[in-house]
Amino acid sequence: MTIPSSADVPGPAVPAVSMSRPAPPSVPRRLAAAGAVLALLAAGALALGAALRDPLRAVLLPVLVVACVMAAWTAVVNQGRRRVAAAVVALAALAMLVVMLLTGSPVRLVVVVVLVVAAAGAARVAVAHDLAPAPGVARAVGPARHGVLIMNPLSGAGKVVRSDLAARARGAGVEPVLLERGDDLRALAERAIAHGADVIGMAGGDGSQALVADVARRHDVAFVCVPAGTRNHFALDLGLDRADVAAALDAYGDAVERRVDLAVIGDRVFVNNASLGVYATVVRSDAYRDAKLATTARMLPELLGPDAPTFDLRFTLPAGGTAATTDVLLVSNGPYRLGSLNGFGTRARLDTGRLGIVTVTVDRARDLPVLLAAEARGRLESFHGYREWTTPVFRVDSAQPLVDVGVDGEALRLVPPLEFRSLPGALRVRVPVHAPGAPPAAVAPAGPGEAATALVRVLAGRPAR
Structure with missing residues (x-):
């Protein structure tokens, strides 16, 4: 790339990717793809061998992981005796999990972890070049x-x-x-x-x-x-x-x-996202900045527990009709790729000219185990209460005089209706x-299926996408 010597003479427009047919992957990238496949096969073989030698352990380990996560979440969103009982179950499941891991083969476990990490690194080298979209x-x-x-x-x-x-x-x-x-x-x-x-x-x-x-x-x-x-x-x-x-x-x-x-909410610009519902309410707490986890744990029973009231947030759904409530509402400057609720992920590009909309609605009585399972797999989008779409404009109404909104991490209280727009x-x-x-x-595949397909294509000497 030729760089001019002065800002008065801008360089030519440089397309992020060539409009011609993508070049075949280089030899180092094909070797990286082969290494990723071999590492994954080796890790799978070790795990399968351990399961065949001790099938009971193979069944109990994932059961204990799920029990630990679900009990911990139950403890977080409840109070009183329910919280204490769930915490006891979570600690017991965690203790059993640690014992089973230590009494098994620690060396095998370490080797499997190392192989998986190595496979992930090699896969990124192999396919990231082709998966990255042109940023304008x-x-x-x-x-x-x-x-x-x-x-x-x-x-x-x-x-x-x-x-x-x-x-x-x-x-x-x-x-x-x-x-x-x-x-x-x-x-x-x-x-x-x-x-x-x-x-x-x-x-x-x-x-x-x-x-x-x-x-x-x-x-x-x-x-x-x-x-x-x-x-x-x-x-x-x-x-x-x-x-x-x-x-x-x-x-x-x-x-x-x-x-x-x-993107703007009213006349206020934001670069990342504006959140309403659970996250916005937690962020508004004075204690949140100094003790994020403790404040979240303290407030979640009031927000997502079995007796928690619903949020009054009204908006139009992409297929038509109006939603009267949701627990998490994220309006972002460009669509995010989300895997879990512990953060808002990243965006593949910042020039789509669209707002990204994500809603997560939880039935307090029956949805938490399903939500936790989706969270544990990093597949939040598989949860039935999850919706996402894009739009250039978005409006949120409420009967509340003020609505809690977290805008780029800053807690605000705004008068509804809230008008969002993208500024392309x-x-x-x-x-x-x-x-x-x-x-x-x-640069990361959207899921295991896309990752496997991309690796096979690179191995065969074709672009990952």
């Missing part, structure tokens, strides 16, 4: 003339300070602006652009990223995401290395620029030339 059209751009980076020193438990980001920014020719208590972040971003910034970035959490990105898109100024927050989901889906905060500064130099979508291609984003370039959802 990118172009090579030269260094920023006047780059500005706003930094939140409190975000991410002090990542800005630990990475010495201000000094590194100055060394890269970027003007650092420190966000202090009481400062208006939007005003700082507006002032930076008014003073000539042609590239503006934010080092902080996703809520701060969204606010500065909104200012950038209003002025059509290029934006740089520096992953200095706690989770950095936006950076992950941009294909950045979240473990190397300072590496994102390279986006102010020779870089790659592309347009990505933003609204933001110009710069990423370093050396960035990994693809989020996990873009």
Whole structure:
């Protein structure tokens, strides 16, 4: 890729993938596919041999795992005697599970785990290149003339300070602006652009990223995401290395620029998602930031227990008709690939021009075991109370005067109805030339079937997809 020497002379548009027929996989990729298949076969043979030698253990192990998970969940969503009884069962099942694993063959268990991990790594090398979708059209751009980076020193438990980001920014020719208590972040971003910034970035959490990105898109100024927050989901889906905060500064130099979508709820922009129902209510708790797991465990009995009331959230379903309630409602800037409820996964791309909608509705009396089974398999979409679809606009109504909403992890209370819209291609984003370039959802098969098919195709010398 030829990089111009100045931002005044942008590089040519560079399609993310060639429009010609994909090239056959290289020899190293075919070897990786063979290694993945052999490792999986070896792990399966070891597991099958153990099962044949001790069939009772083979049956009891998965039963104990399921019993442990279900009892633990029952303890979380109940109170009083039910919680105590379920906790006792969970601990007993866990203890039996540990004993069975230790009295078996620890060496065989370790070998199986190592083989599975090795197979997963080799499979990714073999197929990820072909599975990653084209993230729209990118172009090579030269260094920023006047780059500005706003930094939140409190975000991410002090990542800005630990990475010495201000000094590194100055060394890269970027003007650092420190966000202090009481400062208006939007005003700082507006002032930076008014003073000539042609590239503006934010080092902080996703809520701060969204606010500065909104200012950038209003002025059509290029934006740089520096992953200095706690989770950095936006950076992950941009294909950045979240473990190397300072590496994102390279986006102010020779870089790659592309347009990505933003989403709005009312007039508030978000880069990841807005959640309603269970998650939004938990996030609103004052104790959540300091003790996420403890706060969730304390609140779940009130939200998903057998006697918990339903949420008043009304919206139109994709096939027509209106839903009157759901327990989890996620509206995202582009569709997510979800495997479980413990996080919101990743997006394969950020330029679909669509909102992703996910709802999970639980019958408190009978659905928890089924939901847990789907969660344990990483196949949340198989749960019958799960729905997902995409749409450019979405509306949520409620009879409540205020609705709890978690917007990019920030707890809000908003007046219904809530109007969501996608803003296709609204933001110009710069990423370093050396960035990994693809989020996990873009390079991982959607399930075992797709993974097996992709490996066979690569072994046969054909593209994985």
